[in-house]
Amino acid sequence: MSAPRPDFQQLVDAHYESLYRFALSLARNEGDAADLVQQTFSRWALKGHQLRDPALAKTWLFTTLRREFLATLRDSARYADEPPEEGDGSLEPGQAEALDAAEVMGCLQKLPLEYREPLVLYYLKDVSYAEIAGILEVPIGTVMSRLSRGKARLRKMLADDHD
Amino acid sequence: MTDPFDETDAALARKLAEITPPADLRARLLATRAQPGVREQPAAWWARGVTALAAALVLAFAVLSLWPRSVPSISAATADLSTFLSSDFALAMQTSDVGQVRSWLAQRNPDRRIDLPAALAGHRPLGCRELTWRGRRGSLACFSLADGRLAHLAMFPKAAFADAPGGTPKIAQAGKWTRAAWSKDGMTYLLFVPAGVDPMKELIGGVLARRTKEIASGQSWRNARIGIELRV
Numbered sequence: 001m002s003a004p005r006p007d008f009q010q011l012v013d014a015h016y017e018s019l020y021r022f023a024l025s026l027a028r029n030e031g032d033a034a035d036l037v038q039q040t041f042s043r044w045a046l047k048g049h050q051l052r053d054p055a056l057a058k059t060w061l062f063t064t065l066r067r068e069f070l071a072t073l074r075d076s077a078r079y080a081d082e083p084p085e086e087g088d089g090s091l092e093p094g095q096a097e098a099l100d101a102a103e104v105m106g107c108l109q110k111l112p113l114e115y116r117e118p119l120v121l122y123y124l125k126d127v128s129y130a131e132i133a134g135i136l137e138v139p140i141g142t143v144m145s146r147l148s149r150g151k152a153r154l155r156k157m158l159a160d161d162h163d
Numbered sequence: 164m165t166d167p168f169d170e171t172d173a174a175l176a177r178k179l180a181e182i183t184p185p186a187d188l189r190a191r192l193l194a195t196r197a198q199p200g201v202r203e204q205p206a207a208w209w210a211r212g213v214t215a216l217a218a219a220l221v222l223a224f225a226v227l228s229l230w231p232r233s234v235p236s237i238s239a240a241t242a243d244l245s246t247f248l249s250s251d252f253a254l255a256m257q258t259s260d261v262g263q264v265r266s267w268l269a270q271r272n273p274d275r276r277i278d279l280p281a282a283l284a285g286h287r288p289l290g291c292r293e294l295t296w297r298g299r300r301g302s303l304a305c306f307s308l309a310d311g312r313l314a315h316l317a318m319f320p321k322a323a324f325a326d327a328p329g330g331t332p333k334i335a336q337a338g339k340w341t342r343a344a345w346s347k348d349g350m351t352y353l354l355f356v357p358a359g360v361d362p363m364k365e366l367i368g369g370v371l372a373r374r375t376k377e378i379a380s381g382q383s384w385r386n387a388r389i390g391i392e393l394r395v
Binding site for chain 2: 009012016017034037039041043045046068070071072073091093096099100103120123124125155
């Protein structure tokens with residue numbers, strides 16, 4: 001027996017904040033991030049009824065948002081990644097607590113996309129490894145290796161910023 | 164295996180959770196509601212057969228040569244934009260001066276030649292914004308009609324669409340909107356006005372308005388090709 005189909009407002013309330021954080025990490029500015037979320041829900045309003053398993057609604061929303069962003073990426077150089085930095089994971093928990101949210105998001109936005117995407121989804125916490133793999137359309141082993149490298153790079157960047 | 168979710172990860176996750184969306188985003192999203200499907204004008208039976216064959220060939224070609232990056236259709240844009248326009252979206256620049264609308268569009272589109280239809284430009288503008296639709300960057304200008312209802316003109320490069328129309332406007336119904344779409348100088352324009360004929364008459368011209376009225380009343384489905392020139 002499949003899960004009941006959530007209504008539009010339930011879906012918005014359950015996911016729009018997480019979707020916005022993911023979109024902000026991708027688009028790197030608030031206006032584009034909000035537009036991505038709005039485009040995603042617009043597409044749901046048109047196509048969501050075609051999803052056979054309502055339990056997959058969250059994955060559908062994140063996947064759609066990411067595809068919208070990637071389509072934009074192909075059309076624009078605005079989101080070009082900066083050269084990656086090597087990291088050694090030297091950030092301590094106390095240092096992480098002292099950071100502010102904008103600082104953390106700023107460093108996430110500087111990470112290459114291949115690390116940024118899984119890492120942000122990982123930190124959203126309500127997205128499983130399997131769901132991350134589904135959203136990013138890569139094997140779960142790839143998610144894990146990118147997470148490991150991404151975490152090390154992020155911690156190095158945050159530690160450098162904190163010094 | 165990946166590294167365990169440790170205290171530092173927990174702290175970073177908490178920081179991420181502190182980021183809040185814009186205050187009006189939830190309301191904007193809730194204003195996004197499903198619109199009835201887009202209904203293009205039906206063609207004659209023989210035209211439908213030819214069109215179906217042509218569509219099959221085009222689709223096969225597209226799948227083989229363009230996959231996975233297919234070029235979306237005007238119908239898809241109409242459906243998505245009609246939903247978007249029914250929501251509570253924001254404008255990047257608000258003005259009642261059509262000159263400012265023209266210069267804003269020119270600044271944002273230096274490599275594109277954008278022409279506002281002269282009749283549309285005679286209405287009071289509300290402002291404009293950029294639009295990104297399925298990766299295609301475009302612009303949107305909004306106008307207030309004489310009766311206070313709104314008209315929206317979306318502008319994209321012609322190459323953004325697999326089936327961009329020619330210079331003759333194509334009319335479609337999209338939910339509570341009537342859409343006219345045409346192309347000129349490498350740009351494709353999608354004009355959305357509230358369903359009905361009067362706004363079209365005010366915006367584009369009497370001939371189109373008469374044809375739109377016939378289409379809306381079901382008198383002329385099979386011969387709905389509209390032979391007018393836009394007044395621009």
